[in-house]
Amino acid sequence: MAKSTVSIPDELSLSECRERINELVIEMKKLRTEQAQVRERTGAIDRQASLMASEIALLEQRHDKLTAEPYVTDHAVLRYIERKYGFDIDAIRKEMLTPQVKAAMKVGAKGIKVDGGTFKLNGTAIVTYVRAK
Structure with a gap:
């Protein structure tokens, strides 16, 4: 980050004050x-990171499909x-x-x-059957 190059002494004339103000404005x-x-650069980097995240998500989906166990x-x-x-x-x-x-x-x-x-029940549903031991 740039540091101010304009120094201001303790006592200045009116014209010097104006000159210093102009320097500060510049x-x-x-x-x-x-x-x-x-x-602008950080915005471009953020957009690029967002695109990369989307691409990674698509690649992860493809990977998951290719490595999923059939069932x-x-x-x-x-x-x-x-x-x-015939049941x-x-x-x-x-x-x-x-x-x-x-x-x-x-x-x-x-x-x-x-x-x-x-029969194991949950509300109005039979959810499973457990054989007697």
Whole structure:
């Protein structure tokens, strides 16, 4: 950062004061110009950094796609069982959602014992089935 080159002695004549003021005004203009140039350069650097961050994000997405482990969703497994082995999923849902299970849900139960295990409940949903030990 530039340091002021204008020195001001203790006693000055009026014309010397005016001259010093003019020198200070000129120096302030130079510093403002330099400041604007620095801000312009930092703005350009910020824009470049932002573009690089976007490019990095795209590369990370590509990397994640290329390195992701293949998997099968639960939905796909369910449809496979239903269509390959002929399971009637809607009939199974009706079998699970008995009047007793619905009543347990209405009173806020977290689970209800059924043949051979327990349905775990969350609100109005059966979320899992646990076999009895």
